Structures are given as structure tokens and as C-alpha cells.
């Protein structure tokens with residue numbers, strides 16, 4: 467399968483090139499040239515299949531031309547070491563819980579798959595070590611570090627701003643050891659990002675070392691997110707006791723709390739592959755650039771504002787380019803996706819109300835998704851929202867809202883018992899370059 471750039475100014479790439487490069491040379495995002503439909507028999511029997519079986523069939527459609535089936539299925543099975551249960555919350559609304567992976571957030575799926583695919587490509591060529599550089603303000607670093615943990619031939623350097631990430635985020639990437647090094651930068655997130663960008667542009671370093679990124683726009687992080695949309699549908703259909711392949715097309719609404727729009731775009735890919743869904747809703751926080759686009763037809767990026775749902779604080783969603791590549795124009799986008807946006811008071815009110823009435827604890831991101839369904843579902847429709855993180859990841863915020871303590875699940879508590887190890891670094895590129903030249907190989 468060939469991958470084209472959304473800016474159409476770069477040559478087509480193979481899967482391997484798209485994964486290793488991440489961003490196309492013209493700064494566009496890679497898109498597969500075709501989206502394959504899955505056969506009616508798949509949708510007829512999906513409720514009888516396991517998550518891993520479903521994901522292997524979806525992976526075959528995306529990657530089957532480029533990776534031998536047995537290898538691909540091993541990568542998929544290794545990636546999906548956890549379930550994504552569909553849990554009823556209130557009448558007609560279910561939560562697709564994507565927080566049962568190592569770092570308790572949905573980014574685990576994409577990060578784990580990308581790590582394994584990159585490991586496959588580099589191992590196959592008998593190549594020298596690949597060094598993944600990632601700058602993080604918190605959550606991306608933990609998903610990438612845990613996703614790549616123990617993958618042979620790859621070393622990950624996580625750059626994070628000293629004192630500016632939460633304790634629990636910091637422990638998720640500083641306690642791992644092995645092939646993960648945490649670099650604690652005396653500066654801001656922007657400084658971390660500048661160090662990483664400078665390293666990618668530095669000719670000396672790139673001659674000496676094999677450097678790559680694990681950015682969320684990478685096709686190997688983005689496409690596997692489609693897996694759990696199919697798994698959600700399988701569970702929903704199983705519960706309804708339905709067998710018709712088309713069941714859902716006239717009633718199922720999927721709502722995705724969105725920031726960079728990678729997660730929802732993977733859902734739209736699933737829909738293009740024939741997943742029987744009626745419509746999608748993108749739920750935003752106060753960073754409502756997409757909702758404004760739906761209303762006005764103008765895409766006006768603006769600086770992000772800080773909210774309780776901070777992983778969605780994005781002022782220029784990078785995957786908007788993929789949504790446009792998929793649908794082409796404003797009217798078509800509006801036919802497929804609607805929008806909603808909520809401020810911090812509404813997020814808090816939703817968390818409190820759902821906890822009091824249904825004893826289900828939402829995280830601030832999932833709260834936007836739930837509320838959009840609660841307000842916009844029409845008679846006869848059923849809704850699924852993606853619960854993108856465990857509420858305990860936002861322990862202090864959620865405790866203040868419900869006025870009760872929130873326990874850390876064992877997986878998160880285990881990180882807190884680890885031993886923090888980091889390399890102190892100034893925000894000066896010369897120092898970082900010296901460090902990489904001597905430490906990395």
C-alpha cells in the first residue's frame with residue numbers, strides 16, 4: 467500500500483518510509499491511498515470474535531500488503547494485551563473504556579503498535595539502534611515510553627520540563643529503566659520540543675545516529691486506533707443479540723472527545739471500512755476550533771486555552787488535514803460529523819451528575835463525550851462515547867469535583883512505588899547534542 471501526503475507536494479511513500487519518517491517532507495500527514503471495505507461476513511460474525519481476532523482482520527486490511535500475516539498478527543496480539551470493555555452508564559449511553567492499558571489512557575494502543583512495527587522494520591534490516599526522541603508535557607511521554615519498553619533495537623529519550631508535569635505522569639516514564647531514558651530539562655515544554663527539533667535538523671547528529679520521532683501523527687500510531695471501534699461494535703451487537711450485518715447503521719452514534727483529532731479520524735476510517743454507524747460526534751472543550759468550523763465553514767486555528775480536559779487543549783488540530791483528505795469539503799464533513807463543546811463548569815457538572823445519578827466516574831475528557839450524547843441523541847438512537855483515560859489520572863481534579871477520594875488503580879499505584887531516574891539537562895542544544903553524541907549509538 468502506498469501512502470500520500472495530505473499536502474500533495476511529496477512523493478508517495480511505502481508503509482516503512484511513512485512510519486520511519488512520521489511527517490511527510492512537505493510537512494503533510496501520510497494517508498493510505500485506499501481504504502479497504504471489510505466483507506459483509508465480517509460484520510455478520512463480528513459479535514462472535516475476540517478483540518484480537520477482530521483487530522487482526524482490520525490490520526490485514528491496512529497493513530496486509532506490506533507485512534507477512536503471521537508477523538502482523540503477532541504484532542497485533544502483543545499490542546492488545548488488554549481489553550476495551552463497553553460499559554453501560556445510563557439509558558442508551560455506553561462508555562467504551564480505553565484505559566485498561568499500561569498507562570491508563572487510549573494512547574497505549576497506538577504507541578504499543580508503533581513500537582512493535584518500528585522494531586520489526588529496523589530488526590528486519592539488521593540495522594543499528596534506532597533512537598526515538600520524544601518531547602512531552604506529560605501524557606505522550608508515558609504512552610510512548612511504556613509502548614516501547616523492552617522493544618529490541620530501539621532506545622527512547624523522553625524530554626520533559628522539570629517540575630512541570632504531574633507526579634504520576636513523571637513516575638510513568640522515569641521509573642522504567644531498560645531502553646527508556648528520561649531527560650529532565652531545566653526549561654519549559656517548548657524548550658523540550660525545540661531540543662528535539664534541533665536534534666532532527668542537526669546534520670552531524672544524523673550522520674552519527676539513527677534518530678526518529680514517535681509523534682501522534684505517525685500512521686503506525688493513528689491507524690491501529692480503528693481496532694477498538696470495531697471491538698465496541700462487536701460488544702454492542704452481542705448485547706443486543708443481533709446478527710444482521712447492518713445492525714447499527716440507522717441508530718448507533720459514536721462520540722469522541724477530541725484534541726488533535728487522531729482518535730476520531732481512526733473511527734471515521736472504520737466507518738469507511740463499513741462499520742455500521744449512523745453518525746459521529748466530535749466533543750471538544752473550550753478549544754472549539756472544529757465546532758466553529760462546522761458552524762461557519764472557516765477553519766481558524768488559534769492559541770489553545772488551558773482546561774480541565776487538558777489532553778484536548780489543542781488550538782490547531784493536526785489531523786484536521788486527514789478529515790479534509792477523507793471528505794473533501796465542508797458540506798461532506800458536516801454530513802458525517804457533528805460537534806459539541808463544553809467549558810470547565812459544564813465538565814465538572816457532568817462528572818458530578820453522572821457520579822451521583824449513575825455511580826459511574828468520568829474523567830474530564832470522557833465527560834465531554836458523555837455530555838454531547840446526553841444533549842444530542844435523538845429518539846431511537848444509542849450512543850457510545852470513548853472514555854479516553856482513567857479518572858484517577860486526574861485524581862486531584864476529580865476529587866475536588868465529587869468531594870470524595872478517588873483511589874489509584876493498582877497499575878498506576880505501582881508506578882508511584884518505583885524509583886525515579888532521570889538525566890538532568892540544560893535547555894541549551896549544545897549540551898543536549900554533546901549528551902546524545904556520547905550516550906546514544
Ligand SMILES: *Cc1c(COP(=O)(O)O)cnc(C)c1O
Pocket residue numbers: 571572573605723724725726727728729730777778831854855
Ligand atoms: C490525547 C487525548 C485525547 C485527544 O485525542 P486526539 O486523538 O488528540 O483527538 C483525549 N483524551 C485523552 C485522555 C487524551 O490523552
